[in-house]
Amino acid sequence: MRIITRLADLREETVRLRHHGTLALVPTMGALHEGHLTLVREARAAAASVVVSIFVNPRQFGPNEDLDAYPRQLERDAQALQGEGVTVLWAPEPGEVYPPGYATNISVAGVSSGLCGGDRPGHFDGVATVVCKLFNQVRPDMAFFGEKDWQQLAVIRRMARDLDLTFPPVEAIHGVAIVREADGLAMSSRNAYLSPVQRTAAAALPRAMREAISALQSGSPAAEALAGMRSRLAAAGFDPVDYAELRDGESLQEVERPGPATRLFVAARIGTTRLIDNMAVGARQ
Known part of the structure; x- marks a missing residue:
């Protein structure tokens, strides 16, 4: 598994990987658990190569939310992904994703209203923006998301449909069933x-x-x-x-x-x- 932190290196590597077959993306914020690894296994079964992103996206956290406290364990996560046969771990710093002067925001109406969109104003703008950027950075043939964040999945599919995204096409944005602990609590x-x-x-x-x-x-x-x-x-x-x-x-x-x-x-x-x-x-x- 190759760990990449610079966008130029990622683009060079994904061009090379596409010569060997299909490419899947699993976007995450790290602190990986069995739910994330289930997404990785689904991606591995479907594509020749798998890119997993780990990026704690500051634009989807509100001013009083847990951005600073959000668990970060890149070394441990990398070991887990290595064991799952992931091809590339894309782990950029915030400045690589949002360089100086960054001024663009994606807002998806309708499916972002209410639920978490009502309780966390601006949250889904941050989600849509970073996922669109990840799609453009990796240009995957397919992408995998957990259904625990059902509203997030709906926002991403709506964005892909409305912006005519082809990497991945909307029908290749896959939701994967919630993975639960033995007592039923959804893994998070x-x-x-x-x-x-x-x-x-x-x-x-x-x-x-x-x-x-x-x-x-x-x-x-x-x-x-x-x-x-x-x-x-x-x-x-x-x-x-x-x-x-x-x-x-x-x-x-x-x-x-x-x-x-x-x-x-x-x-x-x-x-x-x-x-x-x-x-x-x-x-x-």
Whole structure:
């Protein structure tokens, strides 16, 4: 595996790799866990070469968010990626991605509204901007993202469609199912922030979501099922619950009653850690 930190070197290497077959990109912010490595394995199975990016993107963090505290462990991450057979680790410094005088921002309307877009103003502008830059830097044939950040995936697909991106084409932007811990908690780099007591309590999040989905499938009104879930989360120590909503899985429009494509979206804080999750409502989890 080659570790590259300069854009000129990356472009030279990706030109060479394309002569040997298809190229996949897995964008990450590092602090890799099994969820990330699952994306890498999907990419390895689909493409001749895999580029994994590790870049803690400052433009997607708000002024009071955890940019400085976000876990950084490049050496450990590089070892894990080496073991997975990754071809290139793209690990630029911020100045390489946003050089002096940088002044461009990408904003995606519609699917970025509400949910995390409502709680974190400007977050998805930062996501869309950096992912577009990564697509242009690597020019992959395909890209892989985790479905835990479902709204992020929708924003990226909308951006690719609207900007007529061909590296990768929108149909080659793949979502990969959420990888969960044994107790059901979705894997996340931010889980490392949790104390042992908080980590035990955090298992209430997926459990409360499954209970709400079971209630919905049994015919309970959405407002009643969501209120019950909020109460269970509060009892487990989550404060506040930033949102708990039913939305269409493709358009991300809020819905009042579940349909075949409906998903349950939740964001809640335990201590200082904000956890997000989503589940399909149409099928039992």
